Amino acid sequence: MRLIADNLSFHYQKNQVLENISFSVQEHEIVAILGPNGAGKSTLLKCINKILDIKKGSILIDGKDIHRLSQIEVAKNIGYVAQRNETARLTVFDAVLLGRHPHIKYRLTKNDILTVNAIIEKLHMQELSLRYIDHLSGGELQKVCLARALVQDPGLLLLDEPTSSLDLKNQVEILRLIRIIIDGHDVSAVISLHDINMAIHYADRIIFLKDKRIYTICTKKDITREMIRDVYGIDVILHYTEDYPVIIPVQY
Amino acid sequence: MHIDKAEFPKEYSLYIKKKVVFLIVCVFLLIFIFIFSLCFGSVTIPVPDVIAALFRINTVDKWNNIIFNIRLPRIITALIAGAGLSISGVAMQSLLRNPLGSPFTLGISQSAAFGAALSVMLLGTGVMRSTGTAAITITNPYLTTTAAFICCLLTTGVLIGISKLKRSSPVVLVLTGVALGSLFQAGTMFLQFFADDVQLAAMVFWTFGDVGRTSWQELFIIMVTVSVSTVFFITQRWKYNALDAGSETAKSLGVPVERVRITGMVVASLVTSVIIAFIGIIGFIGLVCPHIIRRIIGDDHRFLIPGSCMAGAIILLAADTAARLILIPHVFPVAILTSFLGVPVFIYLIIKGYQR
Numbered sequence: 039m040r041l042i043a044d045n046l047s048f049h050y051q052k053n054q055v056l057e058n059i060s061f062s063v064q065e066h067e068i069v070a071i072l073g074p075n076g077a078g079k080s081t082l083l084k085c086i087n088k089i090l091d092i093k094k095g096s097i098l099i100d101g102k103d104i105h106r107l108s109q110i111e112v113a114k115n116i117g118y119v120a121q122r123n124e125t126a127r128l129t130v131f132d133a134v135l136l137g138r139h140p141h142i143k144y145r146l147t148k149n150d151i152l153t154v155n156a157i158i159e160k161l162h163m164q165e166l167s168l169r170y171i172d173h174l175s176g177g178e179l180q181k182v183c184l185a186r187a188l189v190q191d192p193g194l195l196l197l198d199e200p201t202s203s204l205d206l207k208n209q210v211e212i213l214r215l216i217r218i219i220i221d222g223h224d225v226s227a228v229i230s231l232h233d234i235n236m237a238i239h240y241a242d243r244i245i246f247l248k249d250k251r252i253y254t255i256c257t258k259k260d261i262t263r264e265m266i267r268d269v270y271g272i273d274v275i276l277h278y279t280e281d282y283p284v285i286i287p288v289q290y
Numbered sequence: 291m292h293i294d295k296a297e298f299p300k301e302y303s304l305y306i307k308k309k310v311v312f313l314i315v316c317v318f319l320l321i322f323i324f325i326f327s328l329c330f331g332s333v334t335i336p337v338p339d340v341i342a343a344l345f346r347i348n349t350v351d352k353w354n355n356i357i358f359n360i361r362l363p364r365i366i367t368a369l370i371a372g373a374g375l376s377i378s379g380v381a382m383q384s385l386l387r388n389p390l391g392s393p394f395t396l397g398i399s400q401s402a403a404f405g406a407a408l409s410v411m412l413l414g415t416g417v418m419r420s421t422g423t424a425a426i427t428i429t430n431p432y433l434t435t436t437a438a439f440i441c442c443l444l445t446t447g448v449l450i451g452i453s454k455l456k457r458s459s460p461v462v463l464v465l466t467g468v469a470l471g472s473l474f475q476a477g478t479m480f481l482q483f484f485a486d487d488v489q490l491a492a493m494v495f496w497t498f499g500d501v502g503r504t505s506w507q508e509l510f511i512i513m514v515t516v517s518v519s520t521v522f523f524i525t526q527r528w529k530y531n532a533l534d535a536g537s538e539t540a541k542s543l544g545v546p547v548e549r550v551r552i553t554g555m556v557v558a559s560l561v562t563s564v565i566i567a568f569i570g571i572i573g574f575i576g577l578v579c580p581h582i583i584r585r586i587i588g589d590d591h592r593f594l595i596p597g598s599c600m601a602g603a604i605i606l607l608a609a610d611t612a613a614r615l616i617l618i619p620h621v622f623p624v625a626i627l628t629s630f631l632g633v634p635v636f637i638y639l640i641i642k643g644y645q646r
Contacts (some may be wrong), residue, residue, distance in 0.1 A: 089541045112545030120542070124387075126534040127588040133300050136535060139528050140544040148298070155299045168305055170588065183539075190543070 039100050039115065039193025039226055042063060042087065046095030048078075048085050055081045057250045059095070063194070064224045068217065070237035073247030075272055079230035080121060082247070085194045086228065088112045099194060111142035117187030121198040123179055125172040133171045133182050134158060137189035157185045161215065177208030184212065184240040188219065195220075195227040202232060209233070213240045234266070234285050258282040309593045312586065316600040320369075323604055327365050328357060329612035332619045352468060367501040367509055368624070369603040371565045372575055374516035375601025378558035380594060381523055381578030384530040385554045386460040387537075392576040393562040395464060396449060397471030398442050399573070402566040403472040405441030406496040407481045409434045411488050420542040434496065442563030446468050449559070450552055463555070498570035499625030501610050508540045508568050515564045519557045520599060527591040534589060572625045574632025575606055581639050 041063040046055040056078045063069050071079045086088040086097055088104050097104045099115055107115075116276055117137070126133075131154060138150040161181050166174065169180055180200060187195055197216070201209040217240050220227050231237045237244055238258045246253040246269045253269055261283055266274045276283040304529055328340045335353050343357050375393070382391030393399045452466050453459070462565065482490055504512070523530075529550050532540040537547045562576070582605075583597040609631060613622040 056308075071502075084538070087542055089538055108544075109541065109546055110544035113447070113542060116542070118539070118542035119536045120536060122536070123539065124534065124536040127584060128531065128534065128590055129305070129588070131299070131305075132531070132590050133535070136528070136531055136543060139532055152298065155297070155302070168301060187542075196542075197350060272370070 039224065040098075041194055041226065042098040043086065044096050044098070046085060046092045046097060047267050048081060048090060048092050048159070054250055056085065059252055061245055061252065061255055063228060064219055065224060065226055067227060067243065068220055068227045068241045069229060070241035070244045071228065071247060072232075072234060072237055072244055072269070073253075077247040078250055079247055080198050083118070083228065083230055086194075087116050087118045088197055089118070110140050113190060114129070115192055116194045116196060117190040117192035118196045119180075119183045119187050119198060119200055121202065123183050125174075125179065127170050129168050130163060130171055130174070130182055131158065131167045133156075134185045134189055137186035140190060153189050153191070154185075157188050160188075161185050174204045177205070177211070180208070180212055181203060181215075184215065193225060195225060197227065197229040197234065199230050201236065209236060238282050238285070261285075303584075309587050310588075313593065313596055313600070316597065316604065320600055320604050320607075323421050323607050323611065324365065324369070327607060327614075328361050330611065331356075331361060331614055339359075361421070363509055364502045364508055364610070365607060367504045367512070367569060370427040370509070370513050370516050370608040371501060371569055371572065372579070372602035372604070372606025373520070373599045374512070374561045374565050374602070375572065375576040375606070376515075376579035376598045377520055377523055377595060378561045379602075380580040380591070380598045381526075381558040383580060384464055384533055384591065387463050387533070388460055389581070390464070390577070391400045392522075393559075393566065394471070394573060394577070396467030396559070397440065397445050397469070397474060398467075398559055399563050399566060399571045400471040400474040400478070401445040402438040402563065403493075403497045403571060404481075405438035406434050406570075407478045407485075407493040408441070409437035409494070410492045411481050411485060414436075437495075439563050441474070442500050442566065444477060444560065445474070446556065446559035446563070450555060453555075460551075460644040463604070497571050497625075498623035499566075499570035499574075500621075500623045501569050501606070502568070502621060504568055512564055512568055515561055519561045520595075522557055523554075523595050526550065526583075527595055530591040530595075531589075570623075570625065572606070573629045574636065575628055577601055578632045578636050579605055581636065585639060585642070 044060050046056065046059045047054075051154060058135070059082060061069070071082060073079055081090065085092045088107075088109065104112055133151065134154050134157065135146075138146070138153065142150065142276055158164060161184070163178075163185065166178060171179060174182065184197075184200070195216070200212050200216070204212065213236060216227060216229070219225060229241065238261070241258070243255060243257055245255050248267060248269045254265060256265070259282060261275060261276070266272070266285065273282070275286045275288055277286060282288040311525065325337065325340060329335050329337055333356060339353050340357065344354055379392045382396065383389055385391070388395075403519065448470060449463060449466055453463050477491070482493060485493060529540070529545045532543045532545045533547065533550070538546050579601040580594070580598045583594055583601050587593050587597055609627045610624040613624045613627045616622055
């Protein structure tokens with residue numbers, strides 16, 4: 039699914055958060071959003087998803103303006119994984135089943151159950167399926183939330199720092215899963231991340247946010263020391279392995 | 291996005307069946323307690339006679355009067371009120387994202403007591419009587435009830451008004467509820483300070499929740515409110531499950547969070563207002579029953595809502611039957627018993643449930 043954000047702005051009461059943001063996401067593409075804390079990464083994702091209403095500009099998914107779509111219509115097109123997820127005494131299966139909410143009219147169909155089961159198998163969570171989600175580890179819970187977004191059957195996935203509370207193995211596993219899903223299905227993804235090296239490794243393009251605006255949009259090959267210094271205010275060294283850089287902060 | 295769907299998950303079906311079986315067991319338990327409480331009291335009526343009377347075959351006249359005019363209204367009130375209080379507890383806990391959600395936490399019970407006290411004081415609806423089962427009667431029950439009801443609605447209105455101003459953050463709602471509760475408690479104490487003996491007795495008496503006060507007509511009003519709202523809450527089950535995942539996730543799943551929260555709170559407050567207005571304050575049912583069911587079958591509202599509904603009915607009826615049998619021929623107000631039983635059960639659940 040194609041996403042086009044055109045000149046969008048957002049503010050909480052008097053506090054401007056995003057200004058003149060324009061970018062697009064193509065099919066089968068992963069776009070990472072990077073930037074310092076408070077740059078507006080999470081807000082941008084919430085605006086795309088209509089969790090927050092943009093004040094200016096427009097967002098089009100496959101040519102449709104999300105402003106004119108109902109919350110349910112948006113939910114059928116866009117899956118979202120929040121930064122912090124709350125738990126309850128709900129089994130993994132039921133928690134994932136919740137992702138079918140936009141499609142449920144009156145009662146569950148067999149198709150809903152089958153879809154959930156298929157996604158649970160795809161993410162290798164069969165053993166967890168009847169465990170309560172308040173007994174899961176951080177990595178397992180993150181997978182449940184990803185599974186929930188996937189059973190929504192979306193064309194676009196929005197992931198808000200999906201790896202922020204995970205150990206290295208789980209970080210790699212989640213991002214690898216996302217990459218496999220995007221490559222294998224008609225889905226694209228926008229991911230906000232803190233880890234530049236992970237973003238370089240898994241994303242197709244990177245958006246750098248700074249001071250409410252887009253500083254630059256680039257592919258991994260185009261990243262320079264100057265960009266990082268301008269966005270994060272620190273000096274780094276770029277090491278090239280294969281074709282793309284690994285970024286290491288300068289010690290001082 | 292294309293997903294290959296292979297097989298139907300058998301374990302999950304089994305798991306769902308278990309929950310259904312639990313609900314069916316609850317239904318049988320309910321029927322058992324229902325028959326039991328019809329049989330026992332100051333007079334013991336044999337089980338076959340009770341069943342015969344219920345189905346209007348071979349009825350014995352002397353039993354009919356006891357069953358239909360004394361025990362049945364009381365029992366049905368206990369069932370309906372228990373179910374209503376419990377279900378609004380479930381809804382409030384989910385809507386406020388707070389395990390303490392209940393009419394008490396939100397100040398609704400306190401405002402009802404204040405309303406009743408106000409009507410006793412200003413409209414003179416309380417009178418002392420030295421004979422009969424109840425020493426104090428409220429001369430005009432409808433006036434007292436209406437006053438209590440209006441105060442409940444006022445509290446609900448303020449709660450919802452404030453939540454709209456602050457984009458209905460659950461924490462704001464709970465804090466406002468606590469503040470309003472204290473305000474009305476202070477108001478009631480203020481009235482009690484100036485009340486004479488009879489008025490004071492009437493005020494205190496009203497706050498003892500008792501399911502024995504309702505007539506068939508009043509019962510009808512409670513019954514309609516509780517059944518309509520139960521149906522409403524059942525239609526909201528998926529939305530409440532989504533809310534449990536956090537309000538942003540709920541929104542991303544297509545749930546209009548603010549609207550669901552406000553309509554749910556209005557309905558839940560309305561149900562509790564109607565119940566409290568007619569039978570007085572009954573504590574802990576709205577808090578304890580949902581938590582018992584949560585521990586047994588989890589937070590899935592598809593099963594939690596009907597489960598709590600039945601648990602509320604079973605527990606309030608059982609408590610009321612016990613209250614009738616403890617001090618025969620005197621009838622103990624059930625609210626005292628529910629609090630005595632509710633507190634230890636609740637503390638047990640907290641200790642069991644939150645240890646990691």
